[in-house]
Amino acid sequence: MTKMNRETVITEALDLLDEVGLDGVSTRRLAKRLGVEQPSLYWYFRTKRDLLTAMAQAAMAPHVAEPLPEPGEDWHIWFLENTRSFRRTLLARRDGARLHAGSRPTADLDRIRRKMDFLVASGVPERPAQMAMLAAGRFTVGCVLEEQAETGAGDTAELPPGVPEIDHESAFEAGLALITGGLARHVDARRASTPRSARPGSSHQVR
Structure with a gap:
């Protein structure tokens, strides 16, 4: 399992974006990529919108x-x-x-x-x-x-x-x-x- 923190989640989410495109990004897919249960992501981002906002900032x-x-x-x-x-x-x-x-x-x-x-x-x-x-x-x-x-x-x-x-x-x-x-x-x-x-x-x- 990948060691999780906020930065790791964002990095993996951006890599997922490059692989599957924005329509393919989901918390379910991201959790599977990180090797964790989906609810674990809510420690870092309460909603998918919060995650996308953080991804947009990191991408800049x-x-x-x-x-x-x-x-x-x-x-x-x-x-x-x-x-x-x-x-x-x-x-x-x-x-x-x-x-x-x-x-x-x-x-x-x-x-x-x-x-x-x-x-x-x-x-x-x-x-x-x-x-x-x-x-x-x-x-x-x-x-x-x-x-x-x-x-x-x-x-x-x-x-x-x-x-x-x-x-x-x-x-x-x-x-x-x-x-x-x-x-x-x-x-x-x-x-x-x-x-x-x-x-x-x-x-x-x-x-």
């Missing part, structure tokens, strides 16, 4: 481990890399986007605040920064949902004549560029209305 570990932005960094480059890191992390687990969708980032609130502070200090207006972070997150989850659903479905139907085939990465990058392009216009408008002496010391224009 690679993204959470990414360094926070430093003062003086280019906000545009950072925003792109931060969103790409989120996508890579979702793709790293089978059904990673479905697992993450609807979860609350309660364990990551301090990091989110620091990212927001960085954007605002870089000259991004606060409200557009909030909306851009939200839009980028939901856009990324949606992109990965489509990509992982297609992967799970196997062969896909042929596109109608005249409809161009666009790979997932190109589509993601194009959408991300539209988000950052819109955000850059807010930055430009703010800079145009701010006296030069009050502007941030370094330029953060989109390149």
Whole structure:
């Protein structure tokens, strides 16, 4: 029998997810994998929803481990890399986007605040920064949902004549560029209305 603790349960649950997909994850299967009776899991998680929430938080570990932005960094480059890191992390687990969708980032609130502070200090207006972070997150989850659903479905139907085939990465990058392009216009408008002496010391224009 596997030595049980909360971390072991989460690790085994994520391995089970990779093997059978989100629809196949159950406390019964997990208990069998751990070599314990199903009620034993309730010492660690009262409901399956609690378990899924913990799995979603643990699955985000690679993204959470990414360094926070430093003062003086280019906000545009950072925003792109931060969103790409989120996508890579979702793709790293089978059904990673479905697992993450609807979860609350309660364990990551301090990091989110620091990212927001960085954007605002870089000259991004606060409200557009909030909306851009939200839009980028939901856009990324949606992109990965489509990509992982297609992967799970196997062969896909042929596109109608005249409809161009666009790979997932190109589509993601194009959408991300539209988000950052819109955000850059807010930055430009703010800079145009701010006296030069009050502007941030370094330029953060989109390149």
